[in-house]
Amino acid sequence: MxxxxxxxxxxxxxxxxxxxxxxxxxxxxxxxxxVYGWAGFGKENKAEFWIGTGEMVQHPMHIAFLADSREDVDRFYQAAISAGAKDNGPPGIREHYHANYYGAFVIDPDGHNIEAVCHKAITP
Known part of the structure; x- marks a missing residue:
């Protein structure tokens, strides 16, 4: 990383x-x-993505989170929509990036383009 x-x-x-x-x-x-009006999200007790108050809300950003599987991308998309996100591209292959780029895009409460992406090929 x-x-x-x-x-x-x-x-x-x-x-x-x-x-x-x-x-x-x-x-x-x-x-x-x-801590101090900020929330840190991550895996294995390591906060890598922080949100908080007290700072200017940035113009819409694009943040992509890595998913372990295409099914996780699908679950992210459904969870985000049910949490109030707006659709910005349902789960699917985005061949213009590469042949195995499987992503889903949503708009968060502040207008940011949030994505989950899996780069793994489907194996038989």
């Missing part, structure tokens, strides 16, 4: 925290820590 962690300001901490708790769970990403 190239980046240690990323953080972004949100307009409604409670709403965004609930959204990410539900949306990222299918990817095995959970709330790891809360």
């Amino acid at each position: 190239m980046i240690d962690h990323i953080g972004m300001g949100v307009s409604d901490f409670g709403k965004s925290k609930a959204f990410y708790l539900k949306s990222l769970a299918p990817l095995g990403i959970e709330l790891v820590k809360e």
